[in-house]
Amino acid sequence: MTDDLTPSHLARRTAAALDAATGAGRDLGLTVTDARVVHDLFSVVVHLAPAPVVARVPTVLPPGTDPGFLARRQRAELDVSRWLADRGTPVIPPSPLVPPEPVRRDGFSMTFWQFVEEDRDREPDYVANAASAADLHAAMRAYPGELEFLSAAEPHFVTDSLEMLAERPDLIDPADLDRARREWQVLEPVVRSRAAFENAFPGIGLQPVHGDSPPANIFLGVEGDLYSDFELVTLGPVEWDLAALGPEYEAAYNRRAEHNGMRPLDADVMAFVNAVGMLRAVAVLALVPQLPVLLDYVKPAIAQWRETPFAGGFQA
Structure with a gap:
């Protein structure tokens, strides 16, 4: 293969x-x-x-x-x-x-x-960027356009990838694939349905969000930082944009959210989006034939996923 x-x-x-x-x-x-x-x-x-x-x-x-x-x-x-x-x-x-x-x-x-000229003399400050995501969410709240619910999770891609990976044991251990499939059975219905999400997480508001980790997609321009790469813009909980970043980044976001008069991140929703994010990382293995270097990027995430609770502890 x-x-x-x-x-x-x-x-x-x-x-x-x-x-x-x-x-x-x-x-x-x-x-x-x-x-x-x-x-x-x-x-x-x-x-x-x-x-x-x-x-x-x-x-x-x-x-x-x-x-x-x-x-x-x-x-x-x-x-x-x-x-x-x-x-x-x-x-x-x-x-x-x-x-x-x-x-x-x-x-x-x-x-x-x-075209924006990049400031190559600076390194990204991802913790500060996580705080800045709260400002972006405040700005995006009023966007009037129609967006699909959690399209950034790309559920069709996850489903199709898990099927394809059954033919690629060189890319994923069969035990890992079995766990991923069982987790997806739990998470997929809530990813695909706004009603199911709202039933699982009552009171969690939805709004336009960046969709693809805005703390990692702030461009360091010579005249200032700029949000970029809204390719996966979606309707969802603000937690989606902080998925898989960790407590330090969540705390930075919460401090800025409080300053902006916004709610803090919800721990249960964070566990859910983290679990979905982990499965998307598994699904990315299906793209390795198109971009072999991805394997090196994904391996650490797979190792981290093995140490997490099944489906992030989420129960339908």
Whole structure:
């Protein structure tokens, strides 16, 4: 079972994404003579220099990802980011030089963002970023657009990945897979249903949230920090954005939340979202054939998961 992509395959994928972004940018009227890749993991991020525009091109996606679904998700990200920027929230906004719509080219679906120069002399302060997530939640509360409940949990991806991993014992121990499947049977109904969530956690309000760990997605710009990467923006409990970070980060969030007049994180909901986050980490193993380096990222999370209570202690 060695169908993982080789370094040469990965390089060709990156080059294809770069070419697609360059061509799409030129089609949109941008002057692009020195395009360069500035980041390459789940997406290839391309600065379309000298235009002050960055294209983000998702390249590592669950097998069978529907192009229409991806475009809807990208549209939601663009809408939320633009809405926040218009209200003065420090975010990386969509580029004003092109229409705020995803563009499909050469099999890729991409979005275009304002280029911001990174401050490479600073290191992220993740505890401070966790506190800042409370400010972001306060800003997002009034977002009027329609968002799906806990779409950031990607339940279809988890279900499909656990099935696929049955054919990849080289990626996951069968005992771990068995536990993951049994945990998902407990957690999945609450992930998929707003009514089931509200029944399990009465009184826990839902609101628009970032969806993908905002403390890890604050961009260090030379003129200040900016929230970024709202690819998984969703309707959910604020706890979702602090999943798997730990007590120090939760405490920092709670101090800022109290200052903002917001409720603190709920311990039971935190246990639930932590458990779901752990299963998403297990599911990411199914993407290793597309991006082999993921295995090194996921191994520590799997080891941590083995030490946690079954389903985080959650009982339906």
